[in-house]
């Protein structure tokens with residue numbers, strides 16, 4: 001007999017899930033939720049097709065409010081989480097005007113992974129937009145209650161007046177089921193959310209499946225604040241300001257509080273980068289010649305502008321142009337930098353990084369070698 005999963009959110013005698021989303025209890029034994037080494041709890045407290053699923057040890061403890069299909073996908077993924085397995089190179093501190101943040105407790109080298117985490121709470125996004133706020137908030141409370149004590153404490157410490165507000169201000173977007181309409185989820189990673197925003201951050205983040213990785217994009221000194229960017233950083237100051245106002249704050253990062261002359265110089269560099277990149281692309285695309293240092297000059301502007309999270313493609317382009325001109329030393333130098341930056345920015349499996357390593361090994365065997373000549 002099919003049973004609709006029941007919970008306190010459901011008024012007595014009324015099904016809380018519509019007929020086509022009834023959860024077949026007898027089928028539960030075939031799914032990954034039951035097959036995973038430690039059993040998942042759920043589906044519980046369903047509101048239509050969205051239910052609570054929880055696990056006390058997966059990723060150190062996790063709760064999701066989502067569909068059974070997505071819960072099964074997540075249960076089949078690796079829970080990569082380094083909390084507790086190594087001493088973190090940071091501690092929480094107060095920063096005037098910004099609230100809490102993270103500060104480095106030792107030197108951190110460029111490329112070092114700072115944290116690898118799975119979400120404490122995962123919520124399907126469409127559900128959040130459509131659900132009655134009162135029911136949503138009761139569901140949130142029931143979900144957070146299921147987290148192990150330390151995870152719950154870390155979740156509740158985040159900025160925000162209510163659980164919904166905390167989700168709104170602190171979560172990252174994840175895609176869990178390809179292009180399906182149900183794919184978009186909000187993931188809460190409370191320790192990572194302690195990082196404040198900087199338009200020129202020293203930490204980059206990448207998300208693969210449910211794993212959130214933060215990596216240093218430059219050497220960091222003990223005592224420095226660890227920051228990420230909440231927005232795309234290669235836009236002028238007034239646009240960054242507007243986007244961060246949407247986030248609910250006026251940015252006080254060093255890059256936004258520079259002198260008017262320095263701010264104008266920064267905006268001019270961003271414009272120049274765009275102009276040179278468009279020019280290079282047009283010329284290469286139409287078979288016209290470019291200067292051998294065209295790609296290298298653009299890299300210099302990226303470095304001057306401290307765009308350390310965007311260096312992979314810039315170094316790659318420079319390496320290719322030097323290789324086209326048969327400049328062995330420069331092609332190798334830029335390709336090596338490109339490979340490292342691409343791994344930082346997109347992860348160790350990066351195919352582009354692999355291609356750049358091949359260019360370092362022997363430029364003469366690369367497709368780009370002396371193609372302009």
Ligand SMILES: C[S@@+](CC[C@H](N)C(=O)[O-])C[C@H]1O[C@@H](n2cnc3c(N)ncnc32)[C@H](O)[C@@H]1O
Nearest residue numbers: 098099100159193194195196197249251252253
């Ligand atoms: C994800 S939380 C970061 C942690 C937060 N400071 C706390 O105490 O929990 C985002 C909030 O921190 C503050 N914040 C982050 N970066 C900031 C910045 N560059 N300038 C001013 N406030 C910032 C804003 O209030 C923002 O809504």
